[in-house]
Amino acid sequence: MARLTMRIALVSALALSVAACSKKKPEELPPPPAATAPPTTTETPPPPPSTTVVPGSRADFLAQAGTDTIHFGTDLYDIDAESQAILSKQAQWLARYPNTAVTIEGHCDERGTREYNLALGERRANAAKNFLVNAGVAPSRLSVISYGKERPVATGSDEESWAQNRRAVTVVPQ
Amino acid sequence: MRLRPFRIFPKSASPSPSGERLGRGLSNCTCARGDTPPPAPPMEERGVSRAGAILAFFMAALGLSAPAAAQLEVDITGGIAQPMPIAIPGMPTPSVANTPAGDTASLGQRVAEVVTNDLKNSGLFNPLPKSALETVSHPQVTAPDYIFWTQSGAQALVQGFVQANGDGSLTVGCYLYDVLAKSELARQGFVVQPSQWRRAAHKCADTVYTRLTGEGPYFDSRVVYVSETGPKTNRTKRLAIMDQDGANHRFLTNGQTIVLTPRFAPNQQTITYMSYTNNRARVYVYDIGSGTQRLVVDQPNMTFAPRFSPDGRSIVFSMAIGGNTDIYRVAASGGAPQRLTTSPGIDTGASYSPDGSRIVFESDRSGTQQLYVMNADGSNQSRISFGSGRYGSAAWSPRGDLIAFTRIGGGFNVGIMGVDGSGEKILTNGWQDEGPSWSPNGRVIMFFRTGQGSGKADLWSVDLTGVNERPVPTPLDGSDPAWGPLLP
Amino acid sequence: MERSERTGLGLSVVGHIGLLAILSLNLMSVRKMPKLSEPMDVMLVDKAGLTSAAPEISKEAPQAAEAPEVAPTIEDAPPPEPAPAKPQPAPAPKPAPAPTPKPAPKAAEPPKPTPPAAKPAPPAPPAKPKPKATSLGTDFLKGIPVDKSAGKSTAPRAAAISPLAMNGLAALIASQVKPCYTIPAGGADAASIVSKIRLRLKKDGSIAVAPEVVGNLGVNPANQPYLRQMNEAATRALQRCAPYKLPADLFEAWQDIVFTFRPAQMS
Numbered sequence: 001m002a003r004l005t006m007r008i009a010l011v012s013a014l015a016l017s018v019a020a021c022s023k024k025k026p027e028e029l030p031p032p033p034a035a036t037a038p039p040t041t042t043e044t045p046p047p048p049p050s051t052t053v054v055p056g057s058r059a060d061f062l063a064q065a066g067t068d069t070i071h072f073g074t075d076l077y078d079i080d081a082e083s084q085a086i087l088s089k090q091a092q093w094l095a096r097y098p099n100t101a102v103t104i105e106g107h108c109d110e111r112g113t114r115e116y117n118l119a120l121g122e123r124r125a126n127a128a129k130n131f132l133v134n135a136g137v138a139p140s141r142l143s144v145i146s147y148g149k150e151r152p153v154a155t156g157s158d159e160e161s162w163a164q165n166r167r168a169v170t171v172v173p174q
Numbered sequence: 175m176r177l178r179p180f181r182i183f184p185k186s187a188s189p190s191p192s193g194e195r196l197g198r199g200l201s202n203c204t205c206a207r208g209d210t211p212p213p214a215p216p217m218e219e220r221g222v223s224r225a226g227a228i229l230a231f232f233m234a235a236l237g238l239s240a241p242a243a244a245q246l247e248v249d250i251t252g253g254i255a256q257p258m259p260i261a262i263p264g265m266p267t268p269s270v271a272n273t274p275a276g277d278t279a280s281l282g283q284r285v286a287e288v289v290t291n292d293l294k295n296s297g298l299f300n301p302l303p304k305s306a307l308e309t310v311s312h313p314q315v316t317a318p319d320y321i322f323w324t325q326s327g328a329q330a331l332v333q334g335f336v337q338a339n340g341d342g343s344l345t346v347g348c349y350l351y352d353v354l355a356k357s358e359l360a361r362q363g364f365v366v367q368p369s370q371w372r373r374a375a376h377k378c379a380d381t382v383y384t385r386l387t388g389e390g391p392y393f394d395s396r397v398v399y400v401s402e403t404g405p406k407t408n409r410t411k412r413l414a415i416m417d418q419d420g421a422n423h424r425f426l427t428n429g430q431t432i433v434l435t436p437r438f439a440p441n442q443q444t445i446t447y448m449s450y451t452n453n454r455a456r457v458y459v460y461d462i463g464s465g466t467q468r469l470v471v472d473q474p475n476m477t478f479a480p481r482f483s484p485d486g487r488s489i490v491f492s493m494a495i496g497g498n499t500d501i502y503r504v505a506a507s508g509g510a511p512q513r514l515t516t517s518p519g520i521d522t523g524a525s526y527s528p529d530g531s532r533i534v535f536e537s538d539r540s541g542t543q544q545l546y547v548m549n550a551d552g553s554n555q556s557r558i559s560f561g562s563g564r565y566g567s568a569a570w571s572p573r574g575d576l577i578a579f580t581r582i583g584g585g586f587n588v589g590i591m592g593v594d595g596s597g598e599k600i601l602t603n604g605w606q607d608e609g610p611s612w613s614p615n616g617r618v619i620m621f622f623r624t625g626q627g628s629g630k631a632d633l634w635s636v637d638l639t640g641v642n643e644r645p646v647p648t649p650l651d652g653s654d655p656a657w658g659p660l661l662p
Numbered sequence: 663m664e665r666s667e668r669t670g671l672g673l674s675v676v677g678h679i680g681l682l683a684i685l686s687l688n689l690m691s692v693r694k695m696p697k698l699s700e701p702m703d704v705m706l707v708d709k710a711g712l713t714s715a716a717p718e719i720s721k722e723a724p725q726a727a728e729a730p731e732v733a734p735t736i737e738d739a740p741p742p743e744p745a746p747a748k749p750q751p752a753p754a755p756k757p758a759p760a761p762t763p764k765p766a767p768k769a770a771e772p773p774k775p776t777p778p779a780a781k782p783a784p785p786a787p788p789a790k791p792k793p794k795a796t797s798l799g800t801d802f803l804k805g806i807p808v809d810k811s812a813g814k815s816t817a818p819r820a821a822a823i824s825p826l827a828m829n830g831l832a833a834l835i836a837s838q839v840k841p842c843y844t845i846p847a848g849g850a851d852a853a854s855i856v857s858k859i860r861l862r863l864k865k866d867g868s869i870a871v872a873p874e875v876v877g878n879l880g881v882n883p884a885n886q887p888y889l890r891q892m893n894e895a896a897t898r899a900l901q902r903c904a905p906y907k908l909p910a911d912l913f914e915a916w917q918d919i920v921f922t923f924r925p926a927q928m929s
Contacts, residue, residue: 006686077497103453110629113566113580113608114435114654115479115492116536116543118448118455119499119520122476126497145455146476146494150432155406157627245860246919248832253845253853253895253925298846329898352894354901355872387846388888575884639847 056097058172065089065170070128072166074109077123079131087128090170091135098138104128105169106146107153109162114148121146128168257300258386261328261353262290263307265346266315271338275368278344282336285346288375289332291419292393293383296618297642302328315349323353330359332382336371344368348378350385360385372421373661390573390615393418396658397611397620398436398445399633401425402651406629411653413447413460418613418657420647426460435479435609436460438658439506440486446470446506448478457491459506471504471511479522482506483550484530490514492522501535503550514552523567526550527593528574534558534593536566545579547593558595567609572659573616576638580608580621588621590638601640609653614660620646622653831908831915838906843899845892845925852888854880857896857923865913868905873897876920896923 053059062068068090070083079087094100106125108117125144133139154161265282275281293299308322315333323331331351339345343365350360362381364374373394380391401414413426413433426445427433436447445460449467457480458467470489471477480491483503490503493511499520502511515521519539526533534547543566545559559565563583570577576590581600588607589600606624613620613635620635631653633646646652845853856879862871875893900921908916 110606110624111582113523113536113543113582113586115522116520116538116566118434118476118478119492119494119522122494122499123497123520126494130497143474144476145453147432147450148434150409150411150434152407152629155627155629157629246828246832246835246916247922248835248839248919249922249924250836250839250843250896250899251924251926252840253843253899253923255847256844258844258846329902352898354898386891387848388852388891389848637847641847 056100058174061090061093061170061172064093068170068172069167071163072124072168074111074162074166075120077120077127079127083128084131087131088135091132091137094132094137094141098141100172101141101143102173103143103145103171104132105151105171106144107151107165107167107169108149109165110149110152110157111162112149117148118146121148124166124168128170132170257298258330259300259302259328260293260330260332260382260386261302261307261323261326262286262293262332263310265334265336266310266312267336267338268312269337273338273342273344273368275344275371278336278338281344281368281371282334285334285336285371285375285378286332288372288419289379289382292376292379295419295642295644296383297637297644298383298387302326315347318351320351320353320356323351328353330382330386332378334378339365342368344371344374346371346374346378348381350382372417376417376419389617391660392613392615392617394661395614396438396442396661397633397646397655398426398438398658399622399648399652399655400433400436401648402631402653413445414648414652415445415462416648423649426462426465435654435656437481437656439482440484440659442658442661446480446482446489448480457489459489468508470506470508471502472508473511477502479524481525483526484528490524490526490533492524501533501552512552514548515555521546525568525570525577527570528572532570534568534570534577536568543582545577545591545595558593559591559598560595561598569610569612571612571616572614576616578610578612578619580610588619588636590619599640601636601638602634602643604634607634609655611655611657613657620655620657622655624653827912828915831912834908835906835916835919839899839903839921842902843895843923843925845895848888848891851882851885852892853925854882855885855889855892855925856880857893857921859893859896859900859921859923861900861919861921863904863906863908863917863919865910865917866905867908869901870917873900892923892925895925896921899923 053063065086066089067086070079070086072078072083073080094102104125106121106123106128108121108124112120122144125146129139129142129144132142149165152161152165153167154164264286267278267282270277270279272278273281276284290301294301306326308319310319310333312335315335318331318333329352331353332348333351334346334348337345337347344367346364346366348360348362348364349358351357352359360381362378364377366374376394377391379393383389383393384391395418396415397418398413398415401412402409404410409432410429411432411434412429413436414423415426416423427449431450433450434448436445438445439459443462445462447458447460448455449458451458451467455476455478456473457470457477459470460467470480471491471493473493476494477491478494480489482489487506488503489506490501491511492499493502498518499522500516501514501521501524503514504511514524514533515535515537517537517539519537520543521535521537521539524533524535531550532547533550534545536543537546538544540557543564544557545565545568546555546557548555558577559579561581563581565579565581567580568577569579570593571590575593577593578588578590581587581589585604586606586608587600587604588602588610589598591598601619602621602623604623605626607621608624610619610621612618617638618635619638620633622631623634624631631651633648633652633655634643635646636643646655857875858877858879859873860876861869861873864870873896875897878889878893881889
């Protein structure tokens, strides 16, 4: 017991003696991190393939409307401002090609039970459809289907992936 | 409460199912505690024992021990819940014969293995390892070697035989013995075609299980589920069917279209489910014998989440029209659906009570997903879930006393509650456990568990008491299990 | 390092070493831990002993112990016959030859059939022959009443096994049965079924008559399907833990036992 205490004493003494509390300020500060330049957006759409885009096709739709997908908040199915802008553009394209029938798919993230998510997806798709109808698209051209949580686009189990999966997609035939 | 005087009765031959009837013994009167008082003795006994009875009554009331001529009373409080050690040696054959399923000697070994696995996987039995068993000869099947089995530590013994009959069928004999009491508890014989030998083994296991636990049988049953494979963004889903122990597995669809939530018809000839055939989400009925599927409801709207009624004559399902989902009922042969719910919220996931009179379902009409019960005609809808969290995927137990559900709050957990919502108990603890389905005896719940991140789903089962949570073996991943009824 | 820093550091090191030295010197003297006394067995007894187990104290003078036969006149000094143990009153206020009752209960042979007793049987004072010429002093009969005592009381043995002893016995049996009592993990309601099982044992502690169910409590429609299995679990417990190690002299107390099995309190 005493030997152990002496050992402890020795070790602490050694520790103390080498704990030089040097208070000298460093001569110079390390240089501040370089300011990062804002990322350049180089995501211009790739130039169309050599074959020209067929007007009225899905590729044309995507080119003109920008995107076929709108997103939703958790458990929600209301169309926010950003989605409204997207859907308006879609409506304009649909007006130009009145013979095209489209399917609106509703999707959910994985954090819901199987049946409920099927119903919620349908709600989202239906909300998008209603907006398009109000924007002048004939309802008979729009069919609605829900995939619940069966077809996610993002595979992670995190907020970012879930946000990407809560969506309604306007699918134009090829 | 008026204390009835204590009376002495002749020794009873067998215990009565209710109340208390005592044999000889003056000192164990518990009349004061509100137990059913013993019935009055015949008239001629009263005069003789009255004095003694009154004396004994007063002594008992004062809490005194009786004079030493009476029986000693010993209280044993608290039993240890433990799987019962049981011995299931290989089953001999009176004479080795070849069958399309193998020779009868090897069949005898395999039957014993199936019985062993069934009992072990129920969580209530602890079969002895093979090294602790002795080989049983055919004469010993009806005259067990109790000396050996007593020292083996087994409390029960299952013996049997497999015999080829002249007409190509097999007879499987099944005998259950109480090792400590050295008595036979049950015996059953089953005649099956060789290809159905596993069913005979499951029936033998059921005989043993029901006799030793008091529960109903469940081993001779099948499970239909969705077999999954492929990347998370593009899962291939196929209908599959298998015995409850994973054997005799068979795919029913080819996976070209997504299939979801299959459920057996009570006669097990057909399965109802939802399929995306032709890019439309609709309810179909699949005939197992012919392998063909038939559309149940021909409507432009999306229909899903179907279930058979207990009499097999109706299918209850959900239909989504214009963003609103409600529950409908239709004749299993098809026809015009009858609407059962009308709330503007999402009403889905309907499940019948075993007597067919009521339906439990989930609805978010209150703002969040909760469980509701209504009559089978849609009347008298009332909420039953009031715990913390949201509740869905309800399944009514075949015993009628409990409802299994998925509780959403943080993660998903499978739990049970009474049919009035009382006694809520959470049974599982995975990241996402959902979709409970009951075994035919209402004792075991099968569900599927999704892995965090991977999105891989697997089938699991858990005992009603929350113990014995174990994976169900499937060739690929699996989800949406539906446990069929007991095979006749 | 600056000078002031050096002195400060040195002082603090010295101070720390000194403190450690003081403490270690303190710890060097090892103190002996006080010895713990042997644990004492405590038996919790439910029932108070309302009937006294002590034999009655006789108010009369104790009956004189008589030698069964008077020793013959000594010529050849036959060895004195040891008197048979007779029922004796307990400590009367007389000192010698009042025998001290033995603590361990002995089953003495009763002169007439009586219920088994935990009564200590004091040895009768040895009957001494009366030699004519001995080395005994003349006062060797001092204390032994020569006159026949008028008292006729033979205090009865204890009328009952004391509840204290009964409870000790019950606890002993329970401790031997309980490790074997396993029940199937079932619906919670099955655990409210109470089983009363009667067991009759042989003198060596093995089972004389197979356990029989003599009653049940707590059975309702919900747990009725489990009644047989719960009774069997109780019966099996009794069979598994046989034979029992019980005091042979109390055999009449434990040859016939009624057990009350309550599965509900899970251990």
